[in-house]
Amino acid sequence: MAKMIEEELSGQIALLSSFGTGSAVLLHMVAGVDRTVPVLFLDTGKHFGETRRYRDQLVDLLGLTDVRTITPDPALIAKHDPRGVLWMEQPDRCCFFRKAEPLKRALGDFDAHFTGRRRQQSGMRAALPRVEADEDHIKINPLAGWSSKDVVDYFAAHELPRHPLEEDGFLSIGCMPCTDRVTPGENARAGRWRNNEKTECGVHFLGQTFKDFGADI
Secondary structure (H helix, E strand, O other): OHHHHHHHOOOOEEEEOOOOOOHHHHHHHHHHHOOOOOEEEEOOOOEOHHHHHHHHHHHHHHOOOOEEEEOOOHHHHHHHOOOOOHHHHOHHHHHHHHHHHHHHHHHOOOOEEEOOOOHHHOHHHOOOOOEEEEOOEEEEOOOOOOOHHHHHHHHHHOOOOOOOOHHHOOOOOOEHHHEOOOOOOOOHHHHEOOOOOOOOOOOOOHHHHHHHHHHHO
């Protein structure tokens, strides 16, 4: 990681963070190398207030100096989601306008970015490589091989604060309308898009997501 940040991709790499339940691990690792690495936070306008407050807490704790809050294009939201209920009617399109389209704009300034995804999180991530490409952009997944225990141990070893909603059963946290509590024995991501076949928001598959919805811009 240090070599990528300081040498190979110096000035050309960012960290994409949801400031969710496990986000503090990668944020802490990157901050330990360089606190000026840009951190991209997609504020969809649908987040829990606890997530925004957790973001502010971690920014202060880790001394992060370049956290960029990326927001949806107001014109696209007014055109495609004027009532703010697209998440309920067409969740994939909602994620496109509130996450994927803003992220692609933000990533235009970088050649690569870090993500905190892990193979253990879901079936679609089971074969997640440490380094992958999405069209001409590089994604680096330093925690790809980590287990849930590895994450818990890292939090404990470095005395990092947990997301305030975690103790209330929210083990994977995204937008408020699309996040539910997880019951004992369920996969941590089972509460995302509950009762829907959808399991990913599309930001980690920008090429395909834009093929599906890019014509609507």
